[in-house]
Structure formats: C-alpha cells, structure tokens
Amino acid sequence: MTQAPPAPLDLTDPAVVADPYPSFAAARAQAPVQWHEGMNLWLAFTHAESNAVLRDRRLGRIWKDKAPAERFGSFNLIHRNAILEMEPPEHTRLRQLISSAFARGHVERLRPWVEELAGRLVDDLVERSGGSEPVDVLSGMAEQLPVDVIAELLGVPEADRPLLRPWSNAIVKMYEYGRTTAVEDAAERAADEFVAYLRALTAERRRTPGEDLLSHLVAVRDSDGGRLTEDELVTTCILLLNAGHEATVNVSGNGLLALLRHPGQMQRLRQDAGLLPTAIEEFMRFDSPLQLFERTATTDVEIGGVTVREGQKIAALLGAANHDPAAFDAPETFDVGRADNPHITFGAGVHFCIGAPLARVELQASFGALLGRTSRLELGGEPVRRPEFVIRGLAELPVVLTP
Template sequence: MTPAAPLDLTDPAVVADPYPAFARARGVAPVQWHEELGLWLAFTHAESNAVLRDRRLGRIWQDREPAERFGDFNLIHRNAILEMEPPDHTRLRRLISTAFARGHVERLRPWVEQLAGRLVDELIERSGGSEPVDVLSGMAEQLPVDVIAELLGVPEADRPLLRPWSNAIVKMYEYGRTTAVEEAAERAAGEFVACLRELAADRRRHLGEDLVSHLVTVRDTEGDRLTEDELVTTCILLLNAGHEATVNVTGNGLLALLRSPDQLARLRADRALLPTAIEELMRFDSPLQLFERTATEDVEIAGVTVREGQKIAALLGSANHDPAVFAAPEALDVGRTDNPHITFGAGVHFCIGAPLARVELQASFGALLDRTSRLELGGEPVRRPEFVIRGLAQLPVVLAR
C-alpha cells in the first residue's frame, strides 16, 4: 500500500510555504493517496506530466449538488473547455482558437504596455520613494482585469464588477468551503452570466473588433459555431483563469525577486533576460498548485493503479520543484533556460490564454524595471489563506524613480 500523503492542505504552515512538504513527500513516493481528499496526488514532474497528458485521465465535470443551489455555477463549468474532453473539447478549442487567431494578443500588446506603465507611475507617485504601497491592489489585480475587459469589449460601466465576480467564483475551487462562500460564488456566477448574455446580444447587433464579436460570428470549416452558453462560459473562463493566474504570478514573482536582490539586480542589468525570468517566476511559485483529473478506466501511474472513477491530481508546484528535472529547484534563477515547467498545464488542456498571460507579465515586470531605480519590500506581505490558488492578499513595496 502506498503511504498516505503527509500533506495537510489546511495547515497554515503548508499554505504559507508548501515546498518543504512537497520535498518530503517526493522522498516517500511519486504518487500517494490522500484519505481526507479522497484522491491520489502526483508529486513529481514525470508523474504530474503523465496525469496531465494521459487521455485516460479526463476532466469529467459533475454538477455541484444540490443542483438547484448552483444553477449558474454549474452552467459556466458544464460548457467550459476546461471541463470537456474530446470530441467536444476539440470542437470548442478549434472555434476559440480561430477567434483568438485574429491577432487579438498582438493587437493589445502596445495597449497593455501603456497600461502597465501608467499603473507603475501611479504607484511611484503614491510611494514617493519612501512610503510602502500595495502592488497587488495598485497594479497586479487591476491590469489583467482591464486587459480582459478590453479584449472582450466589456462596457466601462461594468468593468469594476469583473474582479469581485471572479474572486467570488474561484473560491469554490478550494477545500473546506463555507456555505457563505458557496452562496457568494453562485450569486456572482448568475450576475456574470447575465452581463455577458447582454453583451453577446449587443455584439450580434453591432459587431466590433473585440473578441466577443469574433466569438459571436466564428465558424469552423465544418460550419460549427459556439452556442450562447459556450460563448458566455468561454468569456468567464478567460477572466477567471487569466485574471487569477496573472495576478498571482505578479505577486508571487515580485516577492520572490525582492527576496532575491541578486536576481533583481541581474534582471535590471540585462533586460534580455525578461522572457526567461517570467518563465522562472511562474515555475518558482506556481499560481495554481493542484489540478484534478478523473480516470475513465483503470490507469497505472508510478506503480499505483488509479481505478475508473477515481480522481488523481497533479501538484504543479511540487512538479516545478522536482530536482530530477530542475537544477537547484529552490533557487530563483532568472536566466534559467532549461525550464520545462508545467504551470500552464500540458496536453490537450494546455492553457489557451498562455500567450496573453506572457504579454501581461512581460509588460508588468518590464514597467517596474523601466520606471524605477529603487524597488524594495516595504513590510511583511500577507498571503491568501487558500492552498489551490496560491497568491498574496497584500504586497507592500517602496518604489522610486
């Protein structure tokens, strides 16, 4: 019998820093059973990669029960590309990729860079070179929401609602949720769905150059098109997944750099390192720590049999710190070129928004480097209390030109 995973996801010490616990677990076995969660956990890079790529391990959505309590939450997952397997996944990804292929990411790049510069300038003004300001609320949370809103063509009046909706919905992915959290997630899902149905209806009447207009009109070579529920769900997924990941890579990554001043200085001295630095920041402290799959038949991984219907999860942060793959994995290295991290997933569910996330992150860190001569931690950061989606609640930083 494989040893039980020595991992308590509710332990504040694990939430604060899970990587020592991951290292201990990797030393026990690559795949272990977690009794409390009722699933297998893959701790190593090879096994996590196998979990993400094996077509016998799928994303099999099951509506949250009781269904009458979670109507809109279930709707936005039942129709999501992230919760589908081929052939439905193949059809939906083809349509979404066709709409994205109309140059949306490159169209937005100059706009994103200007936005990042403006947000950093505002932080510098508030800091004045001596006072700590919160980079999370001042830039990290604002930029990806504004970018997704611009990408979709969301009206200005509705844009302040997007971040609270996203924050409420993604809390449903954590373990040990309260009833209040569940009710807030369902309420946010309902309001978000209503907003996007209205936006889609407007775009059918008045087409523009935004992504919603292209999702409304896109057809593939076989004449397929998105249903309205698929369109609405795709937009919500772009915000929830894109916003959360980018916010948390920015916060986690900037904290890592501030705690490694030699690497920050190295990046300042050689801006050509920025693309590899972004990949390293995603590896070093992953924004998503756990991603589940369900076995559609018996599957053997690392000598363990995952029975049909059982769940197994790839622990992305643990995989990204596996010393069998990464030299000195606990060290931040902004020049790391051999970096096959799986932060964006792998296989058919590889993150469709990865190119946009990279543009946002390069713009944010580029602006912080370009516009400051001083960048220092201005107090103790506050970490969010969740394990699955790993991020900070506050990151006080002192900035000066």
C-alpha cells in the same frame, strides 16, 4: 505493484498554505503518487508523474454538477459548458473557435498597447509612493492590467470592469478544499450575477457588434448555431475573463515578492533586461499560481507505480512538480537566468493554457515597466497571502517605489 503510503499533507493547514514546498519535498521522498484519504483522490508529487497526469488521454476532465442542483444552478452552468471541463471532440470544437484570438501573432500585435498600459500604471504607483510611502502593487497594477487586457479583448465596457475581479475571486474559491457554506453561497451568487451580465452584454453585441472577441463569438453563434450554444458562449467568456487574469495576477504578486526577497536577482535583472523572458518563466516555476489540477480516470490507469481505478480522481500538484530535483537543477534556488526550465505551470496536453502567449506578454510588460521606471523597489510592509491552497497568490503586497 506496491500500495503507496498515504499523503502526509493537510492542504488546509495554514503552515502548508503559507509555504507548501517543504511538505511537497517530504512527500515526494516517500513516493511519486500517494493516496489522500481526506480528499479522496491520488496526488502526483513529481514532475514526470504530474506531466503524465496532464497528458494521458485515459485521464479526463469529467464534470459532475455540484449538488444540490437547485443550490448551484449558475455555478454548474458555467462549468458544464466550459472548455476546461470538456474532452474531445467537444473540447476541440470550442478551442478552435477561440484559438485565433490567442494566436501568437494576434497577441504580439497587442504588445505595444499592453506595454503602454503597464507604463501608465507603474508611473501612477511611483508618483503615489515617491520613494517613501508603501503602495499596494497588487491593486495598483497586478490586478488591473490583466483584467483590462482580457476585458479589452472581449469587449467589456471600461465602466463595468471593476465588477469582474470580485466575481472571479468568489467563484475560484469553490476550487478549494474545506470551504465553508458562506464561501459556496458567495460563489453561486457571483456566478449568477456574472451569467446575467454576460447574457445582457451578448444581447447588446448582437444589436451593435464591434471588433471584439464577444462580437465574433456572437456572429459564430448566430450564423452557425450548431457550433456554439448560447450557454457555451456565455461560459466561454466567463472562463476567459477568470482564467485570463487570475493566474497572471498571482504570478505578478508571487514573482515580485520573490524578486524583493532576492535582491541579487533583482539587480541582475536590472542590469540585463534580456533576462526578462527567462525571469518570467522562473516566476511561474518558483511559486506557481495554480497548485493543483484534477483529472478523472476513464479506465484503470497505472501512474507512478499505483493503479488509478476507473472513476477515481488524480491530481497533478503543479508546485510540487515544478520543484522536483529530478527535473530542475537546484529547484529551491530562485534563478532569473534559469535556461533549462520545463515548468508545467500552464499545464500540458490538450488542456495546455490557451492564453499562455497573452500571459507572457502581460508579465513581460508589467515587470519591464516596474524595473525600467524605478531605480529601487523594496518591501514596504509584510505581504498578506490569500488563505487558499489551490489558487496561490497574495492579497496585499506593499512596496516602496523610488523614481
């Protein structure tokens, strides 16, 4: 077994953050799995090896509290009890409790409501733009629609929904590398406020239950306390609110930007609305909203010709995997009709995204409304990209919409 070369990749380099795909290609040409000294973990650059990282049961999500514990009390609480940081049997128990809310049949019943919401949001953008003024599609639709949908599912009152996105944004910045003390402090404050809010909302649902998912989880907690702790209940809601909109927002922004930069593909989609489902999958592959997902070896594991020692971390680079020419024909080509598209944007294995069916409904509704209620979409200024690598998305996307 040969020792892999060190990964030639600085994830804090603004050029890499702006466009990581050339760096991925250069690294992939050297070796499928490489050691990154600065991050102290292995990186998988290919589709096959990234898929193996996500599926191999010897590689687990092993949460370790951030230190010092007194500084990160709430941040640690919402991860220690999160389904995303658990392995079976705890993971299985929690996933079963919430899976019915995201079953395909239940999600399909939401589709008309989601489509109606998307239509209203796009109509408002069109009215404000009027074919001449640029409007920010991110704040005007991409951020609002998935937040409203997951909040509706959980039963968060409409007046409180503007609180959710800022909390989520602050918390997910903790997943980045090279973060500052100020970023860490902001993440802990957001986690603390989010936990306090969900505890109060849980108490309210206990007094006056509704038909929402939070009321269902409260009922499970109170009738069968052994299946769900209070901390797990609160954490599950936070995870669903964060993960339930964060990726969808960023697929919306990244995907629309790709369409705007490939007008031929946009025209193709306008002419054939039946391509919308495959286009959504291509948005997720072409510019993935989550770029990196870590696992920890519970025993020595061989992946891609290297040995990941027990206790070492290895990360699947999802964006690199989704551009691997061994898995995708012409991976640098943006193709809304791409039929063979085994992207791993939603993960794989036991941690495959539980909200994938809902995300697809939201994305089909929002892009269907954008294309169906406009005659023209064009960039109205320079997009502003968020300065983080792991969570890949835009901060602003000015677009001119013509009725």
